[in-house]
Amino acid sequence: MSIRHGLLALLERGPMYGYQLRAAFEESTGSTWPLNIGQVYTTLGRLERDGLVRALPGGEGGQRPYAISDAGRADLGRWFTTPIGRADPPRDELSIKLTLAMSTPGVDVARVLRTQRKATMAALRRFTRLKQERAADDDLPRRLALDAMIFRAEAEVRWLDHCEAHLGRPG
Structure with missing residues (x-):
């Protein structure tokens, strides 16, 4: 599962804080794939570094809301239109x-x-x-x-x- 693309898809709905992203991810997946908050913030840091999201000013209580960028939308669009590969099967x-x-x-x-x-x-x-x-x-x-x-x-x-x-x- 691509946490990266999951977060981008959620941010396409609108800006969110890390904890909101975690809750929305778990709600969207029927609470079947719990997401560690550390994963959320680590992934957000990488997404921001790569220019796929940006932190917005004006967070509450030290939290910063994040928004998807145009580059993030393009990356998300490619992910949705590219089939999952089977050449390198996941480790079972x-x-x-x-x-x-x-x-x-x-x-x-x-x-x-x-x-x-x-x-x-x-x-x-x-x-x-x-x-x-x-x-x-x-x-x-x-x-x-x-x-x-x-x-x-x-x-x-x-x-x-x-x-x-x-x-x-x-x-």
Whole structure:
């Protein structure tokens, strides 16, 4: 997830302080991706350095509001119109963990899979419950974020099934 572009998108709505950006980010993503306030201010500092945002005068209590610049709007527009690349897949900690477990003496790989399945199923139930609680909610972005998390958890369960099926096979 690009925190940088997330903040630019929020600033396109209008100027905001760091804490407002954090709250708006979490609200926009259905509170599914918590954002550390330190990340917000570090990212704002880089965005300001790169000329994509500017600090506005007249902050309250030592806080400075930030606004998106024309260069920031152009960068945001490119991000929205550029597909997410698949050439360099993101590191998948579960895949790394499982492949290392399979080659590390003394590791019970079946137990690693069972433990992960239990955690993934608990997450799937939590996401499904959140979706049901918000069924009447008119917030489409939140519902879609929850759908993405549900689909990923379902895919992980399928992959765990696949791994378990191959554990008992020779080679």
